[in-house]
Amino acid sequence: MAKHGDDERGKLPRPVYERELYRLQTELVKLQEWVRAEGARLVVVFEGRDAAGKGSTIQRVTQYLNPRVARIMALPRPTERERTQWYFQRYVEHLPAAGEIVLFDRSWYNRAGVERVMGFCTPAEYQRFLRQCPVFERLLAEDGILLRKYWFSVSDEVQEQRFRRRLKDPTRRWKLSAVDLESLTRWEDYSRAKDEMFVHTDIAEAPWYVVESDDKRRARLNMIAHLLSTVPYHEIPPPVLELPPRPPATGYRRPPRDLQRYVPDHAAALLG
Template sequence: MTSSANHPAFEMERIKQEIADSFDEELEMEIDESRLETMFQDLADHPEQEQIDRRLYFRELFRLQHELVRLQDWVQTQKLKVLVIFEGRDSAGKGGVIKRVTQRLNPRVCRVVALPAPNERERTQWYFQRYVAHLPAAGEIVLFDRSWYNRAGVERVMGFCTDEEVEEFFRSVPEFERMLVRSGIILLKYWFSITDEEQQFRFSMRIHDPLKQWKLSPMDVESRRRWEDYTVAKEAMLEHTHIPEAPWWVVEAVDKKRARLNCIAHLLSQIPYGEVTREPVILPARVRHDDYIRHPVPPEMYVPAIY
């Protein structure tokens, strides 16, 4: 008698379930964002924006994530070194894009660097020193969720550095980044741009949502008051550090979904990659031993089956 577990129809249903499960993380994030927007719609006068069709968004996101896997394989086999910098105002959507980039990639190949404020020792080092330790080796993709450009932004606006240190930073960055590119690093820099009104809306959503309040630090709240100071700092940063070897790319990020798709598509377009030929994988027959006896697990060791 044939077991139902070995029936082709059963196997196909299992495959469909596995594919659906692999999409659940993205769907859960999307549901969470929709919940937040619905919850907040009565709390603020926020203009309606034309949203990209949900089906188109998911179809394109999954297609682009498939291409990211191909890119990852190419980077690994060709021993490329890829560094992507994500900058922008607080709540501009950098984290959301980074999540979608890394979602289906190997964390041993693609990793995220999000450094905290420098400690006492690091403040006495060469400014770029603590970032250098995180640069990609051959076969790696490194995503910087904020970077050395903290000096041109939050440090400058909040008075954590002197005007002389900012000027030295602007002199050093082009040389530093040219050196990285000459060493073989593929360097991409993205600035996520949102409007004054959109940041106000996103901050307000976080304030009223207990699941998101942790995202608002006192520094974030203060940055809201200093919107114009950050604008001046951003303009100076782009003027001094937009160089041919490592240009800035501005992502219009008021619409989060379009921003994610546009950024990922652009990233893929900046690194020529091809198909990696792989040897077919054949699962070997499992070795069985006549003298092996599987011992039962004590019931008290199991996690309670609440669901």
């Protein structure tokens, strides 16, 4: 029997993946323009195991979107002042206004995951979160916010493989922390925490959707396609624009080039 996360279909071929990704990204632009035109507010929560592919999926979602409309929120550790606030308070200030999309690269669910497992919150704080979170999310939905929650699931074998690759890759080593590495030895603790979190927070107004992500290409396509299917957007006709004719020259002469500092042609050195 195949283990969790194994995919007997094999990895999705790159040409198929890239063709469909571009089509879906085109639809995401249409979604963005619908959000702007309708004054909608969309919140997308990305949660899951470390190295499950959340960040790379967010990059593909936002690749062609206007950063003034769609912004990514990846909050750092709370400050001493924020630790004294109502737990959800620092997330509320980052919620979208009309015509905006906010993607949370991890969210208020930190309390139900890493804080719970690593002992960064008290048992009382954790229980309070499980009681308040469904109420909080129902309030968001009642106010008209479109809330979508995705859990990226990865097998323990694939997670370890990705950790090892990150350790060897100087461009991605920053993605690993001591807490990330400890998740290898606390695999079952995180599984229990996730299952308990789902019991309390998988509500009709804001259900959880699980994304199998051992194959990152499939995960990205599946997540984006699903998100698009859950929002009743339609194409907004773009304004008709025409390039104006370039006016005739008036005799302006630019200053000599040697009066300006130019970036050295590093690329030329690559040609030998």
